[in-house]
Amino acid sequence: MQWSKKDMEQYIGAKEYVDTVLIPLMPVVLAGNEELVKQAFQGELLNRFSQEVEVQFKGRIYLSPIYTYLASANKISEAERLKTWVDGIKENEPKHIFFFTFDPQWKKHEKNLDGTIIWIPAIQTGDIHSQETKDLLKQQTSQLTELILSYW
Amino acid sequence: MSEKKQQVSRRQFLNYTLTGVGGFMAAGMLTPMIRMAVDPVLQPKKSGDLVAVVEVDKLTTEPQRFDWEIDQVDAWYESKVTKTAWVFIQEDDSILALSPICTHLGCTVSWEGNEEYPNQYYCPCHGGRYYKNGVNVPGLPPPAPLAVYDQDVKDGTLYLGKAISRKGA
Ligand code: FES
Numbered sequence: 001m002q003w004s005k006k007d008m009e010q011y012i013g014a015k016e017y018v019d020t021v022l023i024p025l026m027p028v029v030l031a032g033n034e035e036l037v038k039q040a041f042q043g044e045l046l047n048r049f050s051q052e053v054e055v056q057f058k059g060r061i062y063l064s065p066i067y068t069y070l071a072s073a074n075k076i077s078e079a080e081r082l083k084t085w086v087d088g089i090k091e092n093e094p095k096h097i098f099f100f101t102f103d104p105q106w107k108k109h110e111k112n113l114d115g116t117i118i119w120i121p122a123i124q125t126g127d128i129h130s131q132e133t134k135d136l137l138k139q140q141t142s143q144l145t146e147l148i149l150s151y152w
Numbered sequence: 153m154s155e156k157k158q159q160v161s162r163r164q165f166l167n168y169t170l171t172g173v174g175g176f177m178a179a180g181m182l183t184p185m186i187r188m189a190v191d192p193v194l195q196p197k198k199s200g201d202l203v204a205v206v207e208v209d210k211l212t213t214e215p216q217r218f219d220w221e222i223d224q225v226d227a228w229y230e231s232k233v234t235k236t237a238w239v240f241i242q243e244d245d246s247i248l249a250l251s252p253i254c255t256h257l258g259c260t261v262s263w264e265g266n267e268e269y270p271n272q273y274y275c276p277c278h279g280g281r282y283y284k285n286g287v288n289v290p291g292l293p294p295p296a297p298l299a300v301y302d303q304d305v306k307d308g309t310l311y312l313g314k315a316i317s318r319k320g321a
């Protein structure tokens with residue numbers, strides 16, 4: 001399920017079945033031409049990716065709105081802010097909280113977050129609509145769904 | 153193809169109308185009205201359209217998964233959506249194309265998705281199961297059989313359309 005009226009209406013009646021929350025973590029940059037392009041591409045990928053997983057597990061996963069942060073931000077304070085999301089989400093008593101990210105820096109803050117960081121190696125650049133990217137996405141999605149299944 | 157053309161002309165039509173009316177505010181108020189008035193005529197009937205999915209001679213008596221893409225138009229924008237079906241040939245030689253969407257809360261089911269349940273579709277989310285013909289195994293979360301796609305066979309190709317719910321069937 002995701003952050004839409006329709007899904008949330010279903011969610012509130014089915015919380016005991018939706019025991020897993022996914023939070024995509026997306027860094028943004030605000031300037032620098034090359035970086036803009038690169039981060040935007042990875043942002044698209046992350047979004048697509050989370051959507052794919054949500055489709056597979058719609059009835060058991062709540063895909064949270066994307067958590068965005070400045071790529072340059074201090075991770076310690078960012079982790080604190082993210083923790084406030086986690087604390088809020090925990091009111092729904094999920095059993096599993098996963099964070100999806102291409103940003104390797106999160107891994108070392110995992111223990112402060114009450115969830116599991118799933119770091120996905122990023123595709124550096126490409127075209128989101130190309131067959132190559134689609135195939136890669138498909139592969140990564142199935143690895144990811146396997147991983148989530150192993151936690152259930 | 154013809155859909156593409158209609159799309160363009162619909163967009164143009166709206167553009168012209170909006171320009172004619174002039175002013176963004178007015179457009180904002182009018183668009184929904186125009187939509188209501190002309191939509192049935194201009195909107196190509198996508199949901200009912202059948203899309204070529206696979207050649208019939210590739211089908212077997214074992215359910216296989218096929219994916220295809222459709223342009224989905226909702227009230228706001230058009231997007232590409234991947235559709236999936238489990239397709240096989242039944243004992244009476246007819247083709248059955250099932251939607252993989254679990255009727256419980258909407259996860260994607262797989263044929264023989266769990267080794268413990270051969271010959272069934274399995275839902276990884278809450279262990280829902282369905283027999284080969286898509287009927288839900290009783291006593292588990294799914295309340296209804298898997299939906300069945302509208303289908304047509306033309307020149308050896310299977311065309312699939314909308315998934316029809318079998319709730320209450
Ligand atoms: S969504 Fe399939 S059993 Fe619950």
